[in-house]
Amino acid sequence: MNCLDPLIxxxxxxxxxxxxxxxxxDSVAAQTFTDFEVLMIDDGSTDGSGEICDQYSQFDNRFIAxxxxxxGVSASRNNGLKRARGSYISFIDSDDYIHPQMLDLLYMAxxxxxxxxxxVYNKIVEEYITEFQSxxxxxxxxxxPKDLICNILGNSDMDGQYIVCTNKLYKKDLLKEVYFSEFKIAEDLVFNFKLFHKVNKAVLLKHDLYYYWKHETSAMYNVSEKYYLDRLNAYWECFNWVSxxxxxxxxxxxxxxxVLFSIRLQSRKAMYYNNISKRIDEIYKHVCGNFLKNRFIPISRKVLFMVLxxxxxxxxxxxxxxxxKAKKIR
Incomplete structure (x- = not known):
């Protein structure tokens, strides 16, 4: 490895x-690909996480605390982007882990x-995997580009694979002038949505190599008014990138x-529901005309969504x- 100029x-x-x-x-240190640097951005932790970062940096000079x-997470990632020396960029969340071959296979691909x-595919797990299939x-x-845009806007569980930034290896040149928005949630949606409009071609490795550790402190469990508003505003920001x-x-x-329907339903019993409902109405007024005029949306879908x-x-x-209906089909 060249410590002065790591590849990743x-x-x-x-x-x-x-x-x-x-x-x-440990999952990063165990990678079969070794020419990398790890920028551990301690965002003012109070539980000793910062000290753990220092310990790893002392024993392995590839790890930089x-x-x-x-x-917030967006500012941390942006800070990392400014300091990154590699030709390729990868993001990992600090409560997740990766397959030993993930970097090797991503770089090769x-x-x-x-x-x-x-x-690669990310997989939600509830316990640590100790044996990995080679x-x-x-x-x-x-x-x-068309595949990417349609997939990130898909209407299935697969859209999450395209929305997140943590299961990808990007060319650093692709990220020029693109940074994370200051949202608490869906910040990677806006980030990738902008990037996908710059992409000529990409590649998917159809393997579960990134492991999202599901636990009680995960972002998916910490909902609040800001959580809902950020999600709404993230999707609203993407609207400016669609022709x-x-x-x-x-x-x-x-x-x-x-998303509008789902958030309205999820937040209906919260004390801040009126604020969420108001923001939903504001966004709806801006996009309703486009929705009704778009010739690629079937009339039946337009009628259904107006009723909903x-x-x-x-x-x-x-x-x-x-x-x-889904249970009956199974």
Whole structure:
């Protein structure tokens, strides 16, 4: 490894994840690919996480501890981007961990076809995996701009694979002038949405190599008014990147409407519901015209969504029906 000019910079924002951080860092240290630097951005932790970062930096000069006052995950990643020396960038969350071959396979894949980035599947786990299956011949799939935009705006569980930044290896040049927005949630949606409009081609490794550790302090469990507002505003920010009247806009608007309905239902009993409802109405007024005029959205879908919007209780009934129908099919 060339310590002065590593091939890959791994950026890990750290905030009060001392219980999980050693497993994360150990999984990075165990990589079969070794030409990397690890920028551990301690975001003002108070549980000893910062000290753990210092310990790893003392025993392995590839691990670099950077301490800052608490500013949030987006500021931590942006700080890492400014300091990164590698030609490629990878992000890992400090309470997750990765397969021993992940960096090796991502680097091999991205170089194989001169791709702008490579990605793997992330997998939600509830316990630490100790035995990993070796991958000799990876299953690769080429991705083009239209694929990426449609997938990130998809209406299935797979859209999350495209939204997150932590299961990817990016060319550093692709990230020029693109930074994370100051959202508490869905910050990677806006980040990747902007990037996907710059991509010529990418590649997917169809393997579960990134492990998202599901626990009680995960972001998915910490909902608040800011959580909901940030999610709404993140999707609203993406609207400025969609061309009017296109198929991509149709995919985006269908996704946005589902987000509006879902958040309104989830927050309906919260004390801050009126603030959330007001923001939903503001966004709806801006996009309703585009939704009704877009020729790629079927009339039946337009009628259905108008009913779901103006008669909120019908959305809960609609979701219950869809869940019942899905169980019946199984």
């Amino acid at each position: 910079s791994i950026i890990i924002p750290v905030y009060n994840t001392g219980k999980y951080l050693p497993k994360c860092l 950077i301490h800052q006052t608490n500013q 991205v170089c194989q076809g001169d791709y702008d980035f490579a990605m 991958i000799d011949i990876p299953n690769l799939q080429k991705l083009y 009017s009247g296109t198929f991509s806009e149709a995919c985006y608007l269908i996704k946005l409407y589902k 919007y103006y008669v909120p209780l019908t959305y809960k009934a609609f979701i219950s029906f869809c869940e019942w």
